Amino acid sequence: MRQRDGRDGHRHRRWARAGSVTAALTVLLTAGVAGLPAELPLGVTAAAAAEIQPVTITSDRYPEDDQWHDGAGEYGTFTFDAESPDAVRYMYDFTGQSHGTVTTADPGGPVSIRFMPDHPAPYVLSVRAYDSKGSTVGLGTSVFRVATGRTPKAAWRLDDPEGSERAQGTGSAPSATAGPGVTFGRPSHGWNTGTAAALDGTSDAYLDAGGSALDTRKAFAVGAWVYLPDRPSRSMTVVSQDGTDGPGFALGYDDEAGAWAFRASPAGSRPLSWAVSGGAAPRQSWIHLLGVYDAEAGSLRLYVNGRLVKEDIQRGRTVASGTGGLQIGREGSGSGYTGHLRGTVADVRAYDRVVPSPEAGELGAVKPHQVAYWPLESAIGGVAPDMDPKRPDEPAGAGLSLRGGASIYITPDPGCDPGTDPDCVVDPDADALRGNGHLALNGTSAFGDREAGLLAPEDSFSITARARLSPLDTGEDQTVLSLSGRSTQAAVVRYSASAHRWELAVTSRDDSGATVSTARDAAELPSTEGQGDHLALAYDATTREVRLYVNGQLAGGQTLWTNSWDLSTTRLDVGRSATDSDGGDHFSGAIDEVRVFQGSLNEVNVSTLSLLESGSSLHEPGDSTSGLTPRGSGT
Numbered sequence: 001m002r003q004r005d006g007r008d009g010h011r012h013r014r015w016a017r018a019g020s021v022t023a024a025l026t027v028l029l030t031a032g033v034a035g036l037p038a039e040l041p042l043g044v045t046a047a048a049a050a051e052i053q054p055v056t057i058t059s060d061r062y063p064e065d066d067q068w069h070d071g072a073g074e075y076g077t078f079t080f081d082a083e084s085p086d087a088v089r090y091m092y093d094f095t096g097q098s099h100g101t102v103t104t105a106d107p108g109g110p111v112s113i114r115f116m117p118d119h120p121a122p123y124v125l126s127v128r129a130y131d132s133k134g135s136t137v138g139l140g141t142s143v144f145r146v147a148t149g150r151t152p153k154a155a156w157r158l159d160d161p162e163g164s165e166r167a168q169g170t171g172s173a174p175s176a177t178a179g180p181g182v183t184f185g186r187p188s189h190g191w192n193t194g195t196a197a198a199l200d201g202t203s204d205a206y207l208d209a210g211g212s213a214l215d216t217r218k219a220f221a222v223g224a225w226v227y228l229p230d231r232p233s234r235s236m237t238v239v240s241q242d243g244t245d246g247p248g249f250a251l252g253y254d255d256e257a258g259a260w261a262f263r264a265s266p267a268g269s270r271p272l273s274w275a276v277s278g279g280a281a282p283r284q285s286w287i288h289l290l291g292v293y294d295a296e297a298g299s300l301r302l303y304v305n306g307r308l309v310k311e312d313i314q315r316g317r318t319v320a321s322g323t324g325g326l327q328i329g330r331e332g333s334g335s336g337y338t339g340h341l342r343g344t345v346a347d348v349r350a351y352d353r354v355v356p357s358p359e360a361g362e363l364g365a366v367k368p369h370q371v372a373y374w375p376l377e378s379a380i381g382g383v384a385p386d387m388d389p390k391r392p393d394e395p396a397g398a399g400l401s402l403r404g405g406a407s408i409y410i411t412p413d414p415g416c417d418p419g420t421d422p423d424c425v426v427d428p429d430a431d432a433l434r435g436n437g438h439l440a441l442n443g444t445s446a447f448g449d450r451e452a453g454l455l456a457p458e459d460s461f462s463i464t465a466r467a468r469l470s471p472l473d474t475g476e477d478q479t480v481l482s483l484s485g486r487s488t489q490a491a492v493v494r495y496s497a498s499a500h501r502w503e504l505a506v507t508s509r510d511d512s513g514a515t516v517s518t519a520r521d522a523a524e525l526p527s528t529e530g531q532g533d534h535l536a537l538a539y540d541a542t543t544r545e546v547r548l549y550v551n552g553q554l555a556g557g558q559t560l561w562t563n564s565w566d567l568s569t570t571r572l573d574v575g576r577s578a579t580d581s582d583g584g585d586h587f588s589g590a591i592d593e594v595r596v597f598q599g600s601l602n603e604v605n606v607s608t609l610s611l612l613e614s615g616s617s618l619h620e621p622g623d624s625t626s627g628l629t630p631r632g633s634g635t
Contacts (some may be wrong), residue, residue: 001362001621002412003013003257006484006621012448025171027147028046028127030254032417032489034144034205035421040478042257046275050134050497051138051199052136052137052138053082053083053084053138054082054083054130054138054139054140055080055081055082055083055090055127055128055138055140056080056081056082056083056140056141057080057125057140057141057142058078058079058081059076059077059078059079059142059144060076060077061075061076061077062076062078062117062123062145062146063073063144063145064142064143064144065329066145066246067145068145068146068147069144069145069146069147070147070149070150071117071146071147071149071150071353072118072119072120072146072147072148072149072150072352072356072358072359073116073149073150073219073294073351073353073354073355073356073359074116074117074120074149074150075114075115075116075172075354075532076114076115076116076117076422077112077114078092078112078113078114078115078142079110079111079112079267080102080110080111080112080113080127080129080140081110082108082129082138082140083138083179083355084108084129084131084137084138084176084340085107085108086107086108086131086132087104087107087108087130087131087137087138087563088103088104088107088130088131088132088585089101089102089103089129089130090102090103090127090128090129090130091127091128091130091290092113092125092126092127092128093125093126093623094110094115094117094123094124094125094478095119095123095124095126097118097123098115099336100113101188105532107132111449113119114296116296116354116356116380117146117159117356117560118146118356118357118358118359118360119146120144120146120147120149120257121145121201122143122145122146123144123145124141124142124143124145125142125144126141127139127140127142128551128602130192131194134509135587136622137495140357146268148424149351149353149355149356149359149406150173150351150352150353151171151495152170152349152350152351153172153213153214153350153351153352154170154171154172154173154209154213154214154222154326154349154350155170155171155173155347155348155349155350156168156169156170156173156176156207156209156328156345156347157170157194157380157534158184158195158196158197158207158328158345158346158347158348159184159188159194159195159346160184160185160195160197161185162183162184162228163184164184164264165177165178165304165493166178166397167184167197167207167328167500169209172174173209173212173213173350174209174211175209176208176209176210176326177202177206177207177208177210178197178206179204179205179206179208179329179479180204181199181202181203181204181205181206181340182197182198182199182200182204182205182206182329183197183198183200183203184197186198186344187465188225188346190597194346196225196227196344196345197328197343197344197345197346197426198343198344198345199329199340199342199343199344200342201236201340201341201343202340202492203337203340203613205307205328205329205330205342206327206328206329206337206338207327207328207451208325208327208328209326209327209328209542210323210325210445211323212241212242212321212323212324212325212326212349212552213240213241213326213327213350214248214323214326215293215323215352216241216248216264216293216319216320216321216322216323217267217292217318217319217320217321217352218248218295218352219232219294219296219577220249220291220292220293220350220351220352220353220401221291221293221350221351221354221355222239222249222251222290222291222348222349222350222351223251223288223289223290223291223303223347223349223355223363223364224238224239224251224285224289224328224346224347224348225286225287225288225289225345225346225347226238226289226343226344226345226346227284227285227286227287227343227344227345228253228281228282228284228285228287228342229283229284229342229343229344229585230283230342231281231282231283231418231458232253232255232281233255234255235252235253235254235255235328235338235339236252236253236281236339236340236341236342236343237249237250237251237252237327237330237331237339237340237341238251238252238253238289238328238329238341238343238345238348239252239327239348239350240252240326240327240330240331240332240339241322241324241325241326241327242322242323242324242325242326242332243265243321243322243323243324243329243332244320244322244323244324245265245271245342246265246270246271246272246333246334247263247265247271247272247322247327247330247331247332247335248265248320248321248322248324249262249264249265249272249291249293249319249322249325249605250262250263250266250272250331250339251261251263251289252331252339253281253342254277255429255634256326256334256515257275258278259277259279259280259281259309260277260278260279260287260289260302260304260309261275261276261277262275262276262277262289262291262292262300262301262302263275263426264293264300264319264395265319265320265322266317266318266319266320266521267288267317267318267319267320267321268320269320270566271333274300274312274314274317274482275300275312276291276300276302276309276311276312277299277302277309277310278302278304278310278311279302279304279305279542279543280541280542280543280544281540282457282458282459282460282541283457283458283478284457284458284459285456285458285459285460285484285541286366286488287305287542288303288304288305288306288363288364288366289301289303289304289364290302290303290306290355290360290363291356292354292360293354294354295318297312297313297315298313298314298315298317299312299313299314299495299574300312302540303357303360303363303364304361304363304364304367305364305365305542306360306361306362306364306365306366307310307361307542309366309542309543310580312536320500326336326347326350328345329341329345335369341353343463345369348365350449352434356542358477362514364557366460366599366600367599368462368597368598368599368600368605368618369573369598369599369602370596370597370617370618371386371472371596371597372386372398372450372477372595372596372597373375373386373388373456373594373595373596374386374387374399374428374448374593374594374595374596375387375434375435375437375592375593375614376400376408376437376438376439376458376591376593376594377410377435377437377614377617378408378410378437378438379402379407379408380410382401382402383399383401383402384399384400384402384408384439385399386398386400387440387615388401394594398450398451398454399546400448400449400450400513400574400594401448401449401450401571402439402448403446403447403448403449404442404445404446404447404586405442405446405540406439406440406441406442406446406447406575406598407437407439407440407446408437408438408439408440409432409437409439409440409590410432410436410437411431411432411437416535422620427620431466432520432590432592433466433467433531433532433590433591433593434466434531434592434593434613434614435592435613435614435615436614437592438591438592438634439590439592440590440593441560441575441588441589441590441591442586442588443470443474443478443493443584443586443587443588443589444576444586445586446586447573447574447575447576447578447583447586447587448573448574448575448591449484449571449573449574449578450571450572450574451571452569452570452571453568454572454596455483455567455568455570455598456567456568456598457566457567457568458518458541458565458566458567458600459541459543459565459567459598460539460541460542460598460599460601461538461596461597461598461599461600462536462538462539462595462596462597462600462601462605463480463481463483463493463536463537463572463594463595463596463597464535464537464590464593464595464597464601464606464609465480465493465531465534465535465537465574465592465593465594465595466531466533466534466591466592466593467480467526467532467533467535467587467590467591467592468527468528468529468530468532468533468589468590468591469527469528469532469576469587469589470588470589471528471529471590472530472588474497474498474588475497476497476585477494477495477497477585478494478495478497478585478586478587478588478589479492479493479494479573479575479577479585479586479587480493480494480495480516480535480574480575480587480591481493481535481537481572481573481594482494482572482573482574482576482577482578483567483570483571483572483573484522484570484571484573484577484578484579484580485565485570485571485579485580486500486510486511486569486570486579487510487511487512487579487600488507488510488511488512488514488579489505489507489577489579490506490507490510490557490563490570491505491506491507491537491539491546492504492505492506492577492585493535493537493548495526496520496576499520500513500519500525500526501521501522501525501526501558502520502521502526502533502535502548502550502555503518503519503520503548504518504519504520504537504546504547504548504555504556504559505517505518506518506546506559506560506561506563507563507565508563509563509564509565510562510565510569511561513587517559517561518556518559519546519547519548519555519556519557519558519559520540520548520555520556521548521550521555521556522554522555522556523550523555524550524551528589532583532589532590532592533550533551534549534550534551534593534609534610535548535549535550535583536548536549536601536606536609536610537549537560538600538601538606539600540604541600543616544560544561544562545558545559545560545561546558546559546560546561547559547634549601549603549606549610551610552603552606552607552609552610552611553603554603554606561622572596574591574594575587575591592614593612593614595609605618
């Protein structure tokens with residue numbers, strides 16, 4: 001995020017404070033204030049408003065001036081002081097973020113509040129003072145500028161060259177000594193094109209910074225990217241900091257909770273007894289973890305891939321001083337070190353402030369990466385090529401094999417003569433869904449498939465396609481997309497004949513007796529004309545939620561998909577459901593624009609995809625923010 005420092009051309013009007021009640025009134029009445037009346041209180045006329053006295057607003061950290069002040073994630077004190085001696089209560093509103101009420105100790109006396117901006121921007125603080133009868137006796141506003149939060153106090157990218165014995169620190173961070181169980185130079189997760197550090201899970205798997213990075217008695221946050229090659233069978237620590245009787249904090253996987261966890265040692269209590277946990281730990285998937293301790297709010301928060309998965313608020317509870325060395329890949333105990341990590345770690349960051357939710361979302365954002373795209377405009381030898389948007393004229397990967405009479409329908413050139421040109425097949429009901437062609441399926445035997453190995457074993461993924469049903473209703477379920485296993489299907493997007501709607505079905509395991517969960521679109525009937533419907537399946541492996549989108553809109557809500565599938569063993573079938581021994585529910589109609597993504601698409605992504613023309617992608621060629629690099633890291 002770009003640092004705002006007051007020199008970037010942004011200019012916002014400054015409202016006068018003590019001498020301009022009219023300006024304050026204008027802000028309150030035209031913009032509206034959450035939790036405050038949008039009109040003057042009963043009995044106060046416009047003329048009387050001129051007699052309302054000003055409220056002076058001052059702040060230590062965020063004064064009203066032309067400067068950008070550090071920063072998001074930092075609390076500041078704001079003091080309200082009405083000139084009226086009758087003021088006993090103030091209502092305040094920080095535009096777009098927070099509002100509340102505070103009372104004075106004595107009539108006419110000043111009052112102070114604490115506030116933490118959660119993003120860099122100009123803020124407007126509007127204040128209204130009331131007397132004991134509820135009449136407005138004062139108004140005030142303050143406009144202040146908040147800069148981006150301070151950079152990490154310490155950080156280790158862990159992209160040091162292979163053979164290194166130490167990890168170079170950034171900021172005030174010292175170099176971290178690597179144990180013999182650490183190997184540098186492993187492939188990274190895609191936040192850059194660099195490398196990461198792999199830890200082998202033995203007692204030699206650690207990096208010791210040799211000194212503390214954080215004062216755990218104050219607000220702090222710690223984050224890292226981690227990749228586990230296997231499902232964890234024990235507790236493992238990604239980052240911790242030594243304390244007197246135990247770590248001040250530990251961020252990692254908690255086997256007892258069966259989830260990621262951020263634990264802290266409360267003052268006067270046993271070590272690491274304050275904990276928040278959540279989020280699944282899929283194998284062979286890069287996960288971003290961020291633990292945040294907000295000392296003023298008394299809260300502990302855990303973010304997984306940018307999402308808040310758990311928060312615990314205990315006002316007045318504090319974290320004990322952990323002044324020992326920061327550890328990567330282990331945590332201290334009374335008898336030594338435990339929780340040695342078997343996995344790969346990158347980009348460890350330690351902040352001496354709160355990391356607010358918007359920033360946490362940016363730090364942990366996992367951009368979906370398109371791993372396959374079949375525009376279905378052509379076929380060579382019965383195979384529709386996979387297209388790389390960066391090299392549109394070259395096949396990118398394994399094609400989609402067309403079987404059972406499946407073919408690519410190509411829109412004929414305008415003005416062609418069916419009598420002389422055998423390729424001129426004029427069918428007004430068969431216009432291409434997107435571009436110049438689509439996959440034509442007969443509803444009895446035709447389908448396309450792509451061999452197993454496209455997806456990671458347990459990672460998030462998404463699959464999208466455009467489909468148009470044949471006007472002839474066969475009375476049978478018809479499958480658009482299927483992840484086919486040995487005995488059943490992991491996931492199916494299909495037309496439900498009984499409900500006459502698009503439907504998503506997922507199963508718990510590769511077994512004919514597996515539990516089936518469904519989500520169904522209740523909004524509209526499937527299309528049998530024009531460009532058909534855009535369908536998308538999106539699965540988030542950390543929350544185990546799967547979603548169906550129809551024409552860019554969420555259909556049927558979010559479905560919990562608890563499963564034991566190894567998705568790398570599933571075959572993608574287009575136009576049918578199948579197992580190793582059988583196939584059925586063939587699709588009758590047209591399917592086009594089939595895409596597979598590593599990562600879970602959100603509603604904005606899906607809506608954008610539903611509008612794309614053939615040959616386009618979410619991220620244009622040369623876009624360095626096009627998402628994750630292909631998988632293939634680990635220990």
